[in-house]
Amino acid sequence: MPIVRGRNIEILFSAAEIARRNLELARDIAAREFHDLLVISILKGSFIFAADLIRCMHGAGLAPEVEFILISSYGAGTESGAVKILRDIDAAVAGRDVLLVDDILESGNTLKFTRGLVLGRGARSVSIAVLLDKRGRRQSGIEAEFVGFACPDRFVVGYGMDAAHTFRELPFVGAVTD
Numbered sequence: 001m002p003i004v005r006g007r008n009i010e011i012l013f014s015a016a017e018i019a020r021r022n023l024e025l026a027r028d029i030a031a032r033e034f035h036d037l038l039v040i041s042i043l044k045g046s047f048i049f050a051a052d053l054i055r056c057m058h059g060a061g062l063a064p065e066v067e068f069i070l071i072s073s074y075g076a077g078t079e080s081g082a083v084k085i086l087r088d089i090d091a092a093v094a095g096r097d098v099l100l101v102d103d104i105l106e107s108g109n110t111l112k113f114t115r116g117l118v119l120g121r122g123a124r125s126v127s128i129a130v131l132l133d134k135r136g137r138r139q140s141g142i143e144a145e146f147v148g149f150a151c152p153d154r155f156v157v158g159y160g161m162d163a164a165h166t167f168r169e170l171p172f173v174g175a176v177t178d
């Protein structure tokens, strides 16, 4: 078991497994024949997944435009579930097919908010790709069209995801065990 910052990390999804799955996801995305595709990476947690996925999408013959939105959610799991934009995208979305990319779909509050935002600006369609789906925690009716892996109900870190701003750099997804 890797030790990082003095903590034991159990590997849940290895770098190799993730790389293989990203190739499959990119092929699934390419099969949809999206038009004028705009990928929106939801920061911060999705930055590594988005970086790998768009390169796999290139390999699958796609040429998306890429944007970033910084969203803060005040406590998935709290009574408010309030979500707010900290840094918006620059591109216009009207008439375009949009693919939202996030690390984890948990309560669904973040993606419900972001999907509503983009649809409200006139996107032709909005699809969702997430690396991990914590299905048991859903509070909204949101589902992702493209899911890397079903995630156990544990707090995970790595591959962009953090615990109190640490562990984003890990090339795998893991859980702190001590």
Ligand code: IMP
Binding pocket: 045, 073, 076, 077, 102, 103, 104, 105, 106, 107, 108, 109, 110, 111, 154, 155, 156, 157, 161, 162, 163
């Ligand atoms: P929700 O779907 O709005 O509840 O929020 C999901 C967001 O919460 C994800 O985009 C992550 O940023 C964060 N998150 C949820 N579960 C975890 C976890 O286990 N580790 C790290 N971040 C998480």
Ligand code: MG
Binding pocket: 042, 043, 044, 045, 046, 102, 103, 104, 110
């Ligand atoms: Mg996030």
